[in-house]
Amino acid sequence: PIHSTAPASTPLLSTRHLVRRFRDADRPAVDNVCFELYRGEILALLGPSGCGKTTTLRMIAGFETPDSGSVLLGERDITNVPTQKRRIGMVFQDYALFPHMTLAENVAFAMTHLPRKQRHARALEWLALVNMAELGERFPEELSGGQQQRVALVRTLAAEPELVLLDEPFSNLDAGLRERTRKEMRELFKKTGTTVILVTHDQAEAMTMADRIGVMRQGRLLQVGPPQAVYREPADAFVAEFLGHTNLLEGEAAGLSAATALGPISLNTQAHGPVTLSLRPEDLALVRSEDPDSAIIVDREFRGHDYFYLLARGDSRYCAIVPNHDPLEVGARVRLQTAGEASVLPDEGRSQTQH
Ligand code: ATP
Missing domain, CATH: 2.40.50.140 (Nucleic acid-binding proteins)
Known part of the structure; x- marks a missing residue:
């Protein structure tokens, strides 16, 4: 059962009956996944290891082609549109900043939609949003893991994507830093009106970051709803136990x-x-x-x-x-x-x- 409580307007993203089966697997890695995401919303895909979260995200990003089903951005079917033409930004676990560029250069590099001359000043504005403007001339290796993660995120936002995808973005951070970073990132997303899908196996992370949570198990999306609803009105015993x-x-x-x-x-x-x-x-x-x-x-x-x-x-x-x-x-x-x-x-x- 899919319980959706999002507002009624055109979704920014829709997935329709997404299926992905890998060779030799006895069941699909992603099995008939349908959900909708609205502009400015943060959705967490939550579930245990191997439940199909990353594969779902990769189909939305265009790194993986579904066996059947479709991905819509607004009303446009992007199922077969190449990744680089989707206007979707993805932040990976390992940050992937360019080591030989300063932070400002790393951020400016993403702004291919702006004239070259404007990029440096805009990069510093983006860094200021995460209180790092004064570190613009530093190199990635001079930063802590948490700071690098913030710059990687800002670089993704600076490209002004329609949608940002995060796959376990905090798993390299230690517990205290992780909590602080979650809070800062949620504030940043809300301040910039960014639409986000976050993949995580950590229920606390999903609850504190997301406006809605989609719980997955064995390739299937069991329930989608606000954190309070999936916690208080779980669709089944698995959801009840996975959320606490x-x-x-x-x-x-x-x-x-x-x-x-x-x-x-x-x-x-x-x-x-x-x-x-x-x-x-x-x-x-x-x-x-x-x-x-x-x-x-x-x-x-x-x-x-x-x-x-x-x-x-x-x-x-x-x-x-x-x-x-x-x-x-x-x-x-x-x-x-x-x-x-x-x-x-x-x-x-x-x-x-x-x-
Ligand atoms: P994790 O949190 O461990 O990354 P996940 O929920 O993101 O898990 P997926 O990575 O989407 O899960 O994997 C779902 C299933 O598909 C798993 O059984 C995995 O082994 C399988 N799988 C993923 N990618 C491939 C691939 N390229 N080839 C074959 N099987 C794959």
Whole structure:
């Protein structure tokens, strides 16, 4: 199921039933992928290694030809248009700045649409946008990885592409720098109105950077929607688990509530009969209890602002995230109390809970 909640106007980019099968593979690397992207939007393609994200991106860029399906830029079919004529910019993991050129020269090099005389001044303006104007005469080797990444991005933007594609752009940066760079890049994209597709396997990166997230698995696009929607209303168990920890529960629904092993739980939507539910760990509260039917804390992880608890009750395992005051110790017995709504997974999800 594709859940699209983008505004209704002409999309900047549409992919229509994209399929790419590599020789000898038993299933397509990209399998009937359809989505639309609107001007100024940041879309993250999120999924585990090998799910087809990069191949999808390469078909949009023109490095790879689909076996079937099409790519539209506005209303123009660009499926067979060569890469260099697509007005699509791509930033790779390894930056690929020219080592023998200064930063300003690297950026100016991309501005083939401007008269030569204007390029240097414009390059410095672009560098100023990422607070690097005063480094314009430096060479790439004199910069940190994060700075090189910013220049590579600015160089791509300076060519004024219709669309920018980023493939795991932060994977070479260490954790702290990565978080800062994500924030800066999102601000830069919003300031310049840039339309972006970002490929990542990191759910935190997708959530913090993107306006919408497309979750992929085994070549298929399972769900597209704003981060809050894919997190709170996942299309199936795979999406629920890929976007963070969750408790998958079987229940018997009657309207806005379901009977489960944890007692009655409020639902995010009306349902009737047998259902599979996703209950996020932050929606479970733990109450000390000596009741023989209570759960036992088998592990806990201190995460600064909260604790992540792993619990056992009979053969079932649960997880809960609780603010860090009054922590509970491993071995403590607790009653599991729901403190939020569970999401009903659409029917297709029921067959996939065992993956
Ligand atoms: P990763 O994050 O690891 O790059 P991905 O989601 O981007 O993964 P793809 O790189 O698109 O996935 O690969 C999808 C599938 O297609 C994988 O099984 C991969 O091995 C296969 N594949 C990709 N490129 C080729 C190729 N040129 N020839 C054969 N098989 C390929």
